[in-house]
Amino acid sequence: MVEGFQTEVATDFDPKVINTFQKNFPNTYCICGDICSSETKQAIIQKSKERNVNMVIGGPPCQGFSLKGKNLGIKDPRNFLFREYVNIVKELHPQVFIIENVKNLIASANGFFIRQIYEEFENLGYTLNHDIVNAYNFGVPQTRERTIIIGTLSNKRITVPKQNNAPRTTVRDAISDLAYLDSGEGSDISEYQNDSQSEYQQKIRNGSKMLYNHKATNHSSFALEKLKMIPPEGDKTSMPKELYGKQQFSTTWARLKWDSPSPTIDTRFDTPSNGRNSHPLLNRSITPREAARIQSFPDSFIFYGNKCSVCKQIGNAVPPLLAKALAEQIKEEFKNV
Template identity: 40%
Template structure:
């Protein structure tokens, strides 16, 4: 959203390690490293007043833990917002109610639009309407907005300034015939063997960059977080036998391992967008995260490229934390296009 032209005044992050990454890359923003339930809107309003600005927009992705047991909740006929596990969503509503932004944006899992025959979505709509907002919700695919990933997310956009909420959603810029591919995204990054790489490394010299890569590369000539996880010999042997687009299911039956993930040990296809990335970037058994032509899982930097983070965005922490930071993020390029469209209308 910063790249769209917004001045990000304040942010909230409970996890100190994740907050450290955000503060490093967004030094201009006041970060509250705390449980949002401990943060008063008065504290945030004081920051706005000190900078002589007003709160125009609130955006976030409040998790809905109650959905992990959605079936039980539905059988019990329990209200979505009365489910104590969804307290973060209620805290988001509190911030909107007290700070009264002109516009708010919520990102969430696609299923929120259809849970309990759409009753959850309706409850969210009614809650914000009672606060004086009109809103709409749409399912957006990141690949339709120039991100090399078939990542689908539910986006809610509401406003209290009389704008038809449907026009606040950006028009698609890409389609099946011109999607940005994995090759477009990562082919210029230095090749690595399993267990090699550095926190900082240089680009390949004289490489002809795609337009997407030109957008991603850092002006300093330094690439951060391009390190490959070390895999066991038996894992590397399995990876070497799997071709682009194939998964564990394509191996001889005697070589298949037990995994609940349908895309386990899946190798990415170079000339297609990636499937949705998750938080576990270095575990082949969790999905299609094997490099298209190198026998290893993708590095954090390759994952960041596929999520549309620029190369000068440094991720701080261990691989577990960095995986969460990248895998749980809204692709910055998608966020930028949402933000630019809103600013153009305002």
């Protein structure tokens, strides 16, 4: 999305994820394997050096970053993937690196872990900056907060942008043109049935002649009966309490609201009982393509694999428009380095 940036090497342990990435980015060298294995690590390092990689981007999970794990911190064995990220940066010594993680990484244990991260990378010669960003402030029709850490070999800290000049967008902006499928309808490849109805849709549809991944979950008759009780943009308070089920969260069995951003899209958006991810009007959860739109993926980006895998790929992703904003910020600041 930003001229001057190109993904040279990508890695994941899930072959379905790699398949999707490789088909959308055919010029990227993809490595499928466990990053903890010496063979995979060596392949990543060797290929990255061959291709002159000067930037490393990742979202290493840090399960041990909790109050209970404070005694071990980064050395907590549950943070092994984070350790591998550090090792890759140490080996490649890129000009820039980005870490994406959960919002509470910063506040966890009164800042103990973020201080450890700074110490770890400063010892490698990096200058760091970090902040919590909300994807909604970059044109993504979703409130999704994440911690972003940017490190550079320059003495100058790179600003983590808090917003840009992209127009704020809503669920209506993202998916109103796709509001025609009922439960169980749709297919992996179909034609557009409606013209775009917003500037966001015009941009997101650019370059895609067909519609991919717009296939509705085939809900059970019991689930459909529940959904029929919920008015447009409503929630489970319209149902008898005995139908609430075991889920205790207030947002379960709730519909998205047309003129608001979506809450955070996760990997279970195809399940009405999971949260506020049912269609604002229709009796079904949102489709993978609708979720991808809310994540700001262009329609030309096709997801491959079974439904469970596709939902996982979409829900775990960093919104592309947020990634674009980070790239633009880095590019701008490197003009003066």
